[in-house]
Amino acid sequence: DAKTTQPNSMESNEEEPVHLPCNHSTISGTDYIHWYRQLPSQGPEYVIHGLTSNVNNRMASLAIAEDRKSSTLILHRATLRDAAVYYCILLVGNKLVFGAGTILRVKS
Amino acid sequence: DTEVTQTPKHLVMGMTNKKSLKCEQHMGHRAMYWYKQKAKKPPELMFVYSYEKLSINESVPSRFSPECPNSSLLNLHLHALQPEDSALYLCASSQIFIWTGGDTEAFFGQGTRLTVV
Numbered sequence: 752d753a754k755t756t757q758p759n760s761m762e763s764n765e766e767e768p769v770h771l772p773c774n775h776s777t778i779s780g781t782d783y784i785h786w787y788r789q790l791p792s793q794g795p796e797y798v799i800h801g802l803t804s805n806v807n808n809r810m811a812s813l814a815i816a817e818d819r820k821s822s823t824l825i826l827h828r829a830t831l832r833d834a835a836v837y838y839c840i841l842l843v844g845n846k847l848v849f850g851a852g853t854i855l856r857v858k859s
Numbered sequence: 860d861t862e863v864t865q866t867p868k869h870l871v872m873g874m875t876n877k878k879s880l881k882c883e884q885h886m887g888h889r890a891m892y893w894y895k896q897k898a899k900k901p902p903e904l905m906f907v908y909s910y911e912k913l914s915i916n917e918s919v920p921s922r923f924s925p926e927c928p929n930s931s932l933l934n935l936h937l938h939a940l941q942p943e944d945s946a947l948y949l950c951a952s953s954q955i956f957i958w959t960g961g962d963t964e965a966f967f968g969q970g971t972r973l974t975v976v
Contacts, residue, residue: 783961794863794949794967795902802962838901842961845890845909847951849901 755839760854763829771824771853773839778819783842786813786824787849788835795838795849798824829857860885865950865968873976874940880971882933882950888966890956891933893925894949896970902949908933909955940975947972 756774763769775784786798799806799813801822806813812825826833838852864883872878882891890909894902907915908927922944924936933950953965 781960785961785964787965787967794969795951795965796967797964800961800964836901842956845907845914845956846904847892847953847956847965848904849894852901 755841755850757837757839757850757853759851760856762856762858763826765830765857765859766828769826769829769833769855769857771826771837771839771855772821773823774821775839775841776820778841780819784813784815784819784822785840785842785847786811787838787840788833789838789852790832790835798837829855831857831859833857861966863950863952863966863968865948865971867971868969869972869974871974871976872937872940874942876940877936877938879937880935880948880950880973882935882952882968883931884952884966885931886952886966887930888952888954889930890953891927892951892953892965893933893935894951896947896949898946906935937973940973942975945973945975 783800785800787795789795799811801813814823834857836852836854838849866881893905896902904917905919906925911927922939926934947970949970951965951967954963
């Protein structure tokens with residue numbers, strides 16, 4: 752399965768932007784980059800996805816490198832409710848396979 | 860309605876019991892998934908159903924038996940489980956990823972927390 756690499760954990764202050772990096776050097780030309788997050792005691796929640804261009808939605812922005820070997824999830828103003836595990840995923844066929852993810856801690 | 864509903868929320872079962880987990884969605888999604896998640900670990904894919912047919916089995920032991928009786932419902936039948944099978948079992952649904960090229964999102968339920976005693 753296509754592999755992603757993320758930092759184990761990151762910390763942010765409340766109301767500040769957060770940049771969560773992901774490396775996916777084995778990505779192929781048609782692989783979409785997906786981000787999900789999992790809040791404590793909940794199921795994973797879709798955040799954003801993209802192919803080549805940068806993407807924005809109400810939750811976050813996704814910046815994709817020109818060579819597509821890395822991407823960055825941007826939370827524009829972190830809140831305490833954004834504390835979660837963030838997963839960067841490459842789809843392979845019909846499989847959404849989770850890597851280890853990044854634990855995001857938000858300090859007030 | 861963008862919900863995936865899983866029942867029960869909690870289940871305690873003995874090693875000789877038979878029980879079933881249920882998952883329901885009404886978004887018209889034709890792909891449904893079962894994941895297993897141990898504490899402090901990422902979800903692990905178990906099964907994928909596409910158009911009510913089992914398309915992927917990630918070498919899951921036969922004591923876990925999935926079933927997709929219709930396009931809205933997914934079951935996971937449990938029999939002769941071991942204590943190490945205790946985990947959060949997550950169901951998800953989506954449009955068929957191959958169909959959309961990956962340009963779609965998956966929706967997850969809140970999970971069933973299973974304890975095997």
